[in-house]
Amino acid sequence: MSPKRSSSTFISGFMNAMKPSSNKLAVPTQAPYSKRYAGSSLFLPTTSLVGKVAVVTGSSRSTGAAIACCLGEHGASVVVNYVTDAQAADEVVQAIRSQGKGGAIAVKANTATIEGGQLLLDEAMKTFGRVDIVVLNAGVMGSRTLDDLDEPFFDMHFETNVKVPLFMAKAAADLLPNPGGRIIFFSSSLTAASTVLPNALCYLATKGAIEQISRVLAKDLGSRGITVNTVSPGPIDTPLFREGKTQHVIDSIAKQSPSRRLGEPDDIAPLVAFLASEAGHWINGQNIRADGGYVV
Numbered sequence: 001m002s003p004k005r006s007s008s009t010f011i012s013g014f015m016n017a018m019k020p021s022s023n024k025l026a027v028p029t030q031a032p033y034s035k036r037y038a039g040s041s042l043f044l045p046t047t048s049l050v051g052k053v054a055v056v057t058g059s060s061r062s063t064g065a066a067i068a069c070c071l072g073e074h075g076a077s078v079v080v081n082y083v084t085d086a087q088a089a090d091e092v093v094q095a096i097r098s099q100g101k102g103g104a105i106a107v108k109a110n111t112a113t114i115e116g117g118q119l120l121l122d123e124a125m126k127t128f129g130r131v132d133i134v135v136l137n138a139g140v141m142g143s144r145t146l147d148d149l150d151e152p153f154f155d156m157h158f159e160t161n162v163k164v165p166l167f168m169a170k171a172a173a174d175l176l177p178n179p180g181g182r183i184i185f186f187s188s189s190l191t192a193a194s195t196v197l198p199n200a201l202c203y204l205a206t207k208g209a210i211e212q213i214s215r216v217l218a219k220d221l222g223s224r225g226i227t228v229n230t231v232s233p234g235p236i237d238t239p240l241f242r243e244g245k246t247q248h249v250i251d252s253i254a255k256q257s258p259s260r261r262l263g264e265p266d267d268i269a270p271l272v273a274f275l276a277s278e279a280g281h282w283i284n285g286q287n288i289r290a291d292g293g294y295v296v
């Protein structure tokens with residue numbers, strides 16, 4: 001194929017891709033705020049998730065568990081995902097069910113594989129009949145410098161942190177309501193921090209990739225009324241963060257926050273619930289740092 005032909009094929013492919021995939025664009029159907037008084041109370045877009053179904057990868061413990069519980073508290077039914085700790089997943093399920101709002105199921109699935117990610121979506125459809133919100137929280141953070149980098153380590157990071165979230169988003173795009181679907185990726189404040197240790201090489205390469213994937217999908221799926229955003233936490237006190245660090249290193253990282261403490265999973269979950277809700281409908285293609293001011 002000649003270079004000329006290849007570039008025109010690219011341009012026509014680009015123009016086709018720019019066309020909305022359906023004519024059904026998400027247009028506001030409500031009157032503006034100024035006109036929306038019902039009696040004396042102003043009608044506000046809701047943060048309620050009643051009737052919605054969420055899939056949260058890696059949600060038996062740590063940040064994912066807090067997100068699953070928070071979505072459940074807002075009324076969503078949740079697919080809680082684990083890979084090793086069934087008991088922890090059951091506790092999250094019970095916590096959601098005990099609120100008496102949405103339902104919850106635990107699903108064992110390895111989200112380092114495309115099949116594992118697909119299983120979560122299949123189980124959501126089988127049990128709840130729909131998927132509205134996909135939170136791609138599960139991730140790995142190994143610690144190796146360039147000298148120690150090898151292919152299996154690189155592949156393991158890209159499969160878990162990039163490939164599977166991307167293919168889950170692809171599969172979810174056909175299931176999510178349009179308009180109204182939500183995809184939320186997870187990156188890290190470290191992609192913007194001015195001090196980065198050499199052993200963060202592979203981890204941050206994956207997080208940089210997912211941020212770019214999220215930007216592109218926000219434009220692509222945005223034409224169907226599906227929002228795509230990235231949440232970037234700062235240091236959160238979880239096993240993923242503590243692994244391989246001395247208490248001295250942990251304390252010095254905590255001191256870099258204006259609050260002089262590490263984040264907790266509960267600091268992150270309400271942001272995810274907001275993005276997932278109707279109130280978050282106009283936030284699309286953003287990378288939102290939830291780090292207490294760790295990076296400014």
Ligand SMILES: NC(=O)c1ccc[n+]([C@@H]2O[C@H](COP(=O)([O-])OP(=O)(O)OC[C@H]3O[C@@H](n4cnc5c(N)ncnc54)[C@H](OP(=O)(O)O)[C@@H]3O)[C@@H](O)[C@H]2O)c1
Pocket residue numbers: 057058059060061062063064065081082083084085086088109110111112136137138139140141160186187188189232233234235236237238239240241
């Ligand atoms: N912690 C931080 O400081 C920090 C900072 C910035 C960004 N982040 C990002 O935030 C996200 C959550 O981090 P975290 O610290 O909460 O992680 P974490 O402590 O490692 O989370 C553990 C959870 O992930 C599940 N999990 C791990 N591997 C899995 C797999 N292959 N398949 C399915 N589930 C799997 C675990 O399941 P089991 O219980 O079955 O083992 C558990 O529910 C990640 O994307 C991370 O990169 C974290």
